Amino acid sequence: MDAQQNTLEIKDLTVEYLVDDEVVHAVTGVNITIPAGRTFGLVGETGAGKTTTALSILNLLPWPAGRIVSGEIFVNGQDVFKMPPKTLLAMRGSQVAMVFQDPMSSLNPIKTVGEQIAEGMKIHRGVSDKEALLKATNLLEMVGIPGSRVSAYPHQFSGGMKQRVIIAIALACNPELLIADEPTTALDVTIQAQVLKLIRELKENSRMAMLLITHALGIVAEVCDFVGIMYGGRIVECGTLADIFDNLRHPYTRGLFDSLPDIENRRAELKPIPGLIPDPMNLPPGCAFHPRCAYAKPECARDFPQARWLSDTHHVSCHLYDETTENML
Amino acid sequence: MQATSAARPITTKKEFYAQFRKKSIAHELWLRFLKNRTAVIGLVIFCFIVTVAVAAPWLTSYDNVVVKMNIAERLQPPGTAHWFGTDELGRDILARIVYGARISLVIGISAISVSLVVGLVLGGAAGYYGGKIDSVIMRAMDVFLSLPDVLLALAIIAAFGNTKLNLTIAIGLSFAPKFSRVVRSAVMGVRDNEYIEAARSIGALDTRIIARHVLPNCIGPIIVQVTLYVANAILTIAALSFIGLGIQPPTPEWGNMLASGRTYMRDFPHIVMAPGLAIFFTILALNLLGDGLRDTLDPRLKH
Amino acid sequence: MGEILLEVKNLKKYFHVAAGTLHAVDDVSFTIEEGRTLGIVGESGCGKTTLGRTILRLIEPTSGELTFNGRDLRKLNGGEMRYMRREMQIIFQDPYSSLNPRKTIAETIEEPILLAGLIPDSDKRFMRVLELMDTVGLAQRLINTYPHELDGGRRQRVGIARALAMKPKFIVCDEPVSSLDVSIQAQILNLMKTIQRDMGITYLFITHDLSVVNHFSDDIAVMYLGRLVEKAPAEALFQKALHPYTEALLSAIPVARIHNRPERILLKGELTSPVNPEPICRFAARCNQCMDICTREEPPLIEARPNHFVACHLRKPMEA
Numbered sequence: 001m002d003a004q005q006n007t008l009e010i011k012d013l014t015v016e017y018l019v020d021d022e023v024v025h026a027v028t029g030v031n032i033t034i035p036a037g038r039t040f041g042l043v044g045e046t047g048a049g050k051t052t053t054a055l056s057i058l059n060l061l062p063w064p065a066g067r068i069v070s071g072e073i074f075v076n077g078q079d080v081f082k083m084p085p086k087t088l089l090a091m092r093g094s095q096v097a098m099v100f101q102d103p104m105s106s107l108n109p110i111k112t113v114g115e116q117i118a119e120g121m122k123i124h125r126g127v128s129d130k131e132a133l134l135k136a137t138n139l140l141e142m143v144g145i146p147g148s149r150v151s152a153y154p155h156q157f158s159g160g161m162k163q164r165v166i167i168a169i170a171l172a173c174n175p176e177l178l179i180a181d182e183p184t185t186a187l188d189v190t191i192q193a194q195v196l197k198l199i200r201e202l203k204e205n206s207r208m209a210m211l212l213i214t215h216a217l218g219i220v221a222e223v224c225d226f227v228g229i230m231y232g233g234r235i236v237e238c239g240t241l242a243d244i245f246d247n248l249r250h251p252y253t254r255g256l257f258d259s260l261p262d263i264e265n266r267r268a269e270l271k272p273i274p275g276l277i278p279d280p281m282n283l284p285p286g287c288a289f290h291p292r293c294a295y296a297k298p299e300c301a302r303d304f305p306q307a308r309w310l311s312d313t314h315h316v317s318c319h320l321y322d323e324t325t326e327n328m329l
Numbered sequence: 330m331q332a333t334s335a336a337r338p339i340t341t342k343k344e345f346y347a348q349f350r351k352k353s354i355a356h357e358l359w360l361r362f363l364k365n366r367t368a369v370i371g372l373v374i375f376c377f378i379v380t381v382a383v384a385a386p387w388l389t390s391y392d393n394v395v396v397k398m399n400i401a402e403r404l405q406p407p408g409t410a411h412w413f414g415t416d417e418l419g420r421d422i423l424a425r426i427v428y429g430a431r432i433s434l435v436i437g438i439s440a441i442s443v444s445l446v447v448g449l450v451l452g453g454a455a456g457y458y459g460g461k462i463d464s465v466i467m468r469a470m471d472v473f474l475s476l477p478d479v480l481l482a483l484a485i486i487a488a489f490g491n492t493k494l495n496l497t498i499a500i501g502l503s504f505a506p507k508f509s510r511v512v513r514s515a516v517m518g519v520r521d522n523e524y525i526e527a528a529r530s531i532g533a534l535d536t537r538i539i540a541r542h543v544l545p546n547c548i549g550p551i552i553v554q555v556t557l558y559v560a561n562a563i564l565t566i567a568a569l570s571f572i573g574l575g576i577q578p579p580t581p582e583w584g585n586m587l588a589s590g591r592t593y594m595r596d597f598p599h600i601v602m603a604p605g606l607a608i609f610f611t612i613l614a615l616n617l618l619g620d621g622l623r624d625t626l627d628p629r630l631k632h
Numbered sequence: 633m634g635e636i637l638l639e640v641k642n643l644k645k646y647f648h649v650a651a652g653t654l655h656a657v658d659d660v661s662f663t664i665e666e667g668r669t670l671g672i673v674g675e676s677g678c679g680k681t682t683l684g685r686t687i688l689r690l691i692e693p694t695s696g697e698l699t700f701n702g703r704d705l706r707k708l709n710g711g712e713m714r715y716m717r718r719e720m721q722i723i724f725q726d727p728y729s730s731l732n733p734r735k736t737i738a739e740t741i742e743e744p745i746l747l748a749g750l751i752p753d754s755d756k757r758f759m760r761v762l763e764l765m766d767t768v769g770l771a772q773r774l775i776n777t778y779p780h781e782l783d784g785g786r787r788q789r790v791g792i793a794r795a796l797a798m799k800p801k802f803i804v805c806d807e808p809v810s811s812l813d814v815s816i817q818a819q820i821l822n823l824m825k826t827i828q829r830d831m832g833i834t835y836l837f838i839t840h841d842l843s844v845v846n847h848f849s850d851d852i853a854v855m856y857l858g859r860l861v862e863k864a865p866a867e868a869l870f871q872k873a874l875h876p877y878t879e880a881l882l883s884a885i886p887v888a889r890i891h892n893r894p895e896r897i898l899l900k901g902e903l904t905s906p907v908n909p910e911p912i913c914r915f916a917a918r919c920n921q922c923m924d925i926c927t928r929e930e931p932p933l934i935e936a937r938p939n940h941f942v943a944c945h946l947r948k949p950m951e952a
Contacts, residue, residue: 189884190675192886245888261821276783345775522730528732528743531747542732545732546733
């Protein structure tokens with residue numbers, strides 16, 4: 001990879017939740033590396049562990065239920081779990097910013113958007129009120145909202161605009177890493193297109209790295225450089241955009257692509273993945289996907305397959321590739 | 330799971346239900362409730378009070394002990410013969426407390442039952458239909474809510490006479506507006522769920538929808554309020570009796586016991602301490618129980 | 633096939649709000665033939681959800697005509713409409729709020745049959761419930777489960793079973809798969825298609841997801857701010873959309889491909905308000921092909937190609 005430092009390195013992260021005396025294995029053995037200026041798409045369905053992974057980066061897991069069992073996370077070379085609390089606080093909002101899914105509840109209804117954008121700047125950069133306001137106005141323009149609306153309140157904005165305000169807040173301190181958890185899911189398709197365009201422009205004009213969490217492969221195709229497919233708390237396949245879209249290897253990945261309606265071929269019946277998404281409290285043994293997998297072998301129910309590197313960039317965790325790197329699907 | 334052999338297919342509903350039992354929601358809630366220690370304490374204390382009240386006739390004799398004056402033994406401090414001591418007329422205080430519990434509980438629970446029925450009807454209609462019906466009912470309730478509880482009960486008693494029945498109705502009516510509010514907001518919370526619309530789409534009449542779909546899902550907040558309002562009702566009864574307008578002596582009631590013991594308070598504090606503590610513990614128990622129920626039934630904690 | 637089952641004419645639903653009159657559904661007209669699926673697409677605020685409910689008179693229309701199977705729905709009183717509902721059912725969007733949390737799924741599915749009095753015998757009725765559960769792919773052992781014990785996909789199947797209980801002819805599907813995970817969506821859509829084939833049901837399929845609607849509909853109608861802006865058979869719409877909004881909508885669909893990605897048409901601005909709208913083209917403010925007349929007159933719905941309707945000043949009606 002690059003000689004320079006990676007903005008984000010997650011190494012072997014394992015996270016558990018304690019719910020009513022039961023242990024939920026939310027995330028197991030996850031590795032993610034994001035070089036500066038690149039976007040990593042973390043793809044998975046409900047309960048796959050994507051949001052838990054994201055929250056772990058800033059040590060924002062719900063307490064006391066969430067527990068980081070093992071693993072390390074480095075942001076720009078700094079170990080997040082070992083840093084003093086003050087440093088972590090300083091990092092949140094300035095070096096690492098997060099955009100959550102629901103724009104409706106992420107904004108404080110009793111503060112103007114200008115105040116909310118400026119808040120981070122005042123905390124982390126010690127900027128004066130006047131300067132902060134000016135910067136906030138500029139940021140609004142940057143995300144496509146007229147600067148004059150800096151003194152408006154959240155309820156005066158539509159859903160799409162609120163999400164853009166949230167992005168402006170996240171960008172206020174020029175973060176080096178942006179974590180976006182389903183940033184466009186709650187938005188209409190045409191608004192989503194606008195927001196994705198904004199995200200693409202941000203990518204091109206800055207060295208900001210981004211972790212984009214989504215369940216939509218279409219969005220991944222549009223803005224991501226790398227893709228990780230998550231299932232049952234683990235990354236089952238990971239690679240560059242081309243690796244995943246042109247050369248996928250894992251049966252679950254194949255199932256995800258097959259479940260999508262094909263615009264070109266409307267008459268064809270959809271090919272859903274049979275069965276149900278596993279309950280994180282009750283994951284199947286071995287490879288969590290084996291009950292639904294058309295290629296399952298006896299060992300799939302026993303051991304979770306170790307990650308197998310198919311190329312410099314592409315790895316997959318599937319027993320189909322224990323012996324070979326040829327495409328087995 | 331399959332206890333029966335597959336030879337004969339199951340054809341009746343009964344057999345199916347026997348094989349695939351319903352999971353009891355009540356059972357699960359009970360288990361969750363038990364985890365809340367203060368709530369369990371409240372429940373235990375309250376059950377104790379109820380048991381004592383119910384068992385009163387077997388524990389002591391009403392005529393001989395509770396109301397019979399015995400001047401020779403008056404104002405005795407707590408001791409072996411009389412565990413709580415005797416009052417100014419020589420009556421055993423413990424026995425009077427026990428019978429007082431009966432009065433408080435019976436009237437309190439009956440009164441709140443009245444409120445509940447009125448509240449369910451009015452609050453249910455207001456919450457479900459909204460619009461003009463809501464406005465009319467709620468404005469009427471507001472009029473009553475603007476009066477302090479005790480005052481309203483007072484007015485009714487003054488007008489219609491001081492009997493246990495009137496007392497029950499008076500307190501019941503004074504809590505009805507509060508209940509209407511609670512029921513109304515619970516109903517409004519449930520009304521916007523799609524299953525209500527679904528019930529209409531399959532042809533259910535409004536009465537069925539309210540009875541079978543809306544109210545069963547509102548029980549949570551309503552039950553919590555019931556326990557809390559019973560506590561309030563008991564307090565109101567005591568207050569009214571204290572000022573002489575509720576239960577009249579010689580019938581023992583914690584409030585009137587406090588009133589008659591007032592003059593002797595300085596030298597013989599045990600006379601007022603007993604009823605005071607009885608009221609205290611009853612209210613405490615009900616409040617702990619109510620809070621515990623609220624936590625147990627909190628929908629956010631649900632699955 | 634070929635018989636018109638539902639005819640909607642000039643349907644309007646206005647709401648009175650503080651700021652004025654909200655035109656949720658504004659003069660919508662279309663027909664659906666028996667056994668076919670009409671997809672209604674649009675984004676938030678376009679009125680599609682209100683349209684679905686107004687057709688079933690779960691919300692009362694402000695004005696317009698509704699003819700179902702030859703009967704004028706607006707002339708029916710409460711009891712007659714309830715009776716009519718046996719033939720017109722609805723599947724809701726949210727699998728979490730569309731089932732009564734206190735009823736087991738068997739009770740939920742049984743209720744419509746019970747209310748209609750179709751099967752008085754308790755055991756026979758129960759057998760019908762089992763039959764319905766089987767149709768929608770729910771295991772028998774789930775009869776006494778409560779909604780919270782099931783995942784979204786299964787709950788949605790319960791909703792479908794409930795809708796099918798009275799053997800309806802017509803079902804309004806209000807975003808039935810939008811709340812489900814991608815791999816489950818496909819399962820439910822396949823199920824709905826199978827049911828349509830086996831039972832000859834007519835669907836009104838409301839959604840914001842264009843890729844799904846293409847797969848699932850015979851004809852598609854596009855709504856914008858309460859008005860019907862385009863209606864055509866699905867292939868025709870996707871091949872050549874005639875309304876600028878439809879074009880933008882189609883180009884905005886995220887495509888799960890990294891090669892040959894379509895050119896995106898981006899709309900400027902935001903939705904204008906549906907309250908007290910002006911009698912001009914409601915899309916004018918955002919349209920990149922806006923002409924002078926668009927800001928002065930409301931475009932009528934015309935047939936620009938055979939069976940392809942559009943409301944846009946850019947298009948001319950077919951030569952007669």
